[in-house]
Amino acid sequence: MSHGQPAGRHTHTLAGAAWWFLPLLGNDQVIGVVGLQENTQQRQLSAENRRLAEAICTDIAQAALRTTLVAELETARVSNETERLRSALLSSVSHDLRSPLAAMLGSAGSLISYSAAMSEEDRLSLLQTIQQEGERLDRYIQNLLDMTRLGHEGLTLHRSWIGVDELVGSATGRLRRYRPQVLVELQLDADLPALWVHPALVEQSLFNVLENAAKFSPAGERIQVFARQVDGHLQLDVQDRGPGIAEEERGRIFDMFYSIERGDCGKQGTGLGLTIAQGMIGAHGGSVSAFSGEGGQGTLIRLSIPLLEPDESRQAPDDGE
The missing domain is CATH 3.30.565.10 (Histidine kinase-like ATPase, C-terminal domain)
Incomplete structure (x- = not known):
């Protein structure tokens, strides 16, 4: 059967077997085997019935091959989509997390180093920057958490x-x-x-x-x-x-x-x-x-x-x- 040829009854390979085995061929490879058990009283299957059985096996092989190809394409699509979302997420994180963090760290550093030399107005401005950028960072993290709930856990509606x-x-x-x-x-x-x-x-x-x-x-x-x-x-x-x-x-x-x-x-x-x-x-x-x-x-x-x-x-x- 590894050579892609029928075996068992009606063949020269294991002719004494009670079953007739037909390979399912796809892209020059054996992707499966169909075994047919016949009426033991019938010594020889008619040529017409043999051609019909072989045609059915060919159709089964093609259907199985198409199903396999569709599954492989879907797997590739999901993999590509996952990679696209991962890249988009990394790109988003690099900007939307680092930008407010940089602003907050810069403002906090200025307050630590130069607070004594600053006017009250300048100190207030830096504090407001820290607050605003912190709120911006909080909103972004909340969005990420919400997406996790939508995509994996689902939402429980407490109405x-x-x-x-x-x-x-x-x-x-x-x-x-x-x-x-x-x-x-x-x-x-x-x-x-x-x-x-x-x-x-x-x-x-x-x-x-x-x-x-x-x-x-x-x-x-x-x-x-x-x-x-x-x-x-x-x-x-x-x-x-x-x-x-x-x-x-x-x-x-x-x-x-x-x-x-x-x-x-x-x-x-x-x-x-x-x-x-x-x-x-x-x-x-x-x-x-x-x-x-x-x-x-x-x-x-x-x-x-x-x-x-x-x-x-x-x-x-x-x-x-």
């Missing part, structure tokens, strides 16, 4: 009620602390229902979208946030007045580590923020999409979150209060 105004106010308040120069305009419809969600995850998703908009908004231009109820969903729109995103790239901005250049802004961040937002909103059964801004200017990111009621089995028991 509770939160008002839309509270949710938006929390996210925009965080943005103003990190980027006090950014202008945000809120337009929330009246009488919006409360959300039955994991508040921290949804707030983080909205913050990531807001921070992304802030990166690309020109100085003095407002970021607009709209909230409305549409077809059983809360629709949150975040619109910037930046250079916008080409239509063919709008779907890719949610890919892990995908960053694009917009106008004169250059590459900003690692592309983790929108990926995390999509994963967290997706865990709630919602979606995150990108569109062209109003009048074709800027970008609009839309978060759509289902308006759900808690299951009766998950409601807390009434204590009679």
